[in-house]
Amino acid sequence: MGDLLVVNAGSSSIKLVLFRDGAPMLSGAVTEIGGAAELVLGPLRRSVQAADHLGAIALCLAALEELGHPASGLQAAAHRVVHGGRRLVAPCRVTPEIEAEIAACIPLAPLHNPHNLAAIRALRAVAPDLPQFASFDTAFHASNPEEALRYALPPGHEEIRRYGFHGISYAGLVEQLPAISGAPLPERILALHLGNGASLCAIRGGQSVATTMGYSPLDGLTMGTRSGSIDGNAVLRLAELHGIDGAARILNRESGLLGLGGASDMRALQAAGTEAAEFAIRHFRYWVLRHAGSMIAAMQGLDAVAFTGGIGENDIQLRRQILEGLNWAGVEVEVEGAGPRGPRLHAEGSRVAAWIVPAREEARIAAEARHILTEATRTA
Secondary structure, eight states: OOEEEEEEEOSSOEEEEEEETTEEEEEEEEESTTSSOEEEETTEEEEOOOSSHHHHHHHHHHHHHHTTOOGGGEEEEEEEESOOTTTOOSOEEOOHHHHHHHHHTGGGOTTTHHHHHHHHHHHHHHSTTSOEEEEETTGGGGGSOHHHHBOSOOTTOTTSBOOOOOHHHHHHHHHHHHHHHTSOOOSEEEEEEOSSSOEEEEEETTEEEEESOOSSTTSSSOOSSOOOSOOHHHHHHHHHHHHHHHHHHHHHHSOHHHHHHSOSOHHHHHHHOOHHHHHHHHHHHHHHHHHHHHHHHHHTSOSEEEEEHHHHHHOHHHHHHHHHHTGGGTBOBOOTTSSOOSSBOBOTTOSBEEEEOOOOHHHHHHHHHHHHHHHHHHHO
16 A cells, blocks of 8 residues: 555644554654745755745655655545534545535634645645545534534524534544553543643543534633633623624633733743742643533543543643542542553552543544545445
């Protein structure tokens, strides 16, 4: 089988990972598209001219060829697409119809879907015969019951609903956990994707039954620059004071840890040691634990806790505090220095297990694309 390229396009960057036989072999990015762009790919690092995503994709393919991986050797490309709406609820091959559906979801994710779509179109322009696939961050939560997804709005507003995000991460967590734990997948998992963007997911029987993010990634936990849950009338008041664009800027880019503590990075807050920084950390922890209770209620119990994301995987102190805050739910934390080190976080005999599951979103996207290719070949 040929190599598979995974593409993650943002507003001013394109990140990519090249996979061979399911394993990552090369990664890189073009950053600051439209400005002082830089290409980093394996050993290559250089300033480049990339006016748009088309130019950035062309530079990526040229750099891959320079390193001995020409586009002709690619079997496919697979993209992370943030929003699939109500209809795109499974990974799929990109066709004109799928592309139109992704475009139709732009009003639901105006900061993300246009750039995801730009990367798909740019890659097609440079390599028109290359099959492309899409995985959707919202798809994993389509299994939530309708009463979890619907807001209590009158008829005619069905598209304004809870979609949930970080779905590719949670799907990868479900796939990885049995291999990490050496046991079957627990029935009821509280999954915590904690990073600059943060959410929780209640996973029962391998499926999402509740999550903290809603119509957009703004809802739920306190995040790096996002406010998390906030009363709708408070949003309207912000719009009155600052206009709609100003309110959106405040809620998405100036709030969260940054707004409370002066920095969006948890490590910077912990190093600062100021009263404001310490309050921001407490605020983050409080809302993780408060929403965790909601997730446990949605599952009607708890069998395991799983941490992923930058904070979830690396912040030992905060992770321990969260687990201690879940002692009421049956979590007993491993004593420092005792027992096996590594992904296991729970003490021997704990009724509820706790694990670290590294985020492997690109690997999940690659696996989903390969599965579709394999099935297409098998049924051909």
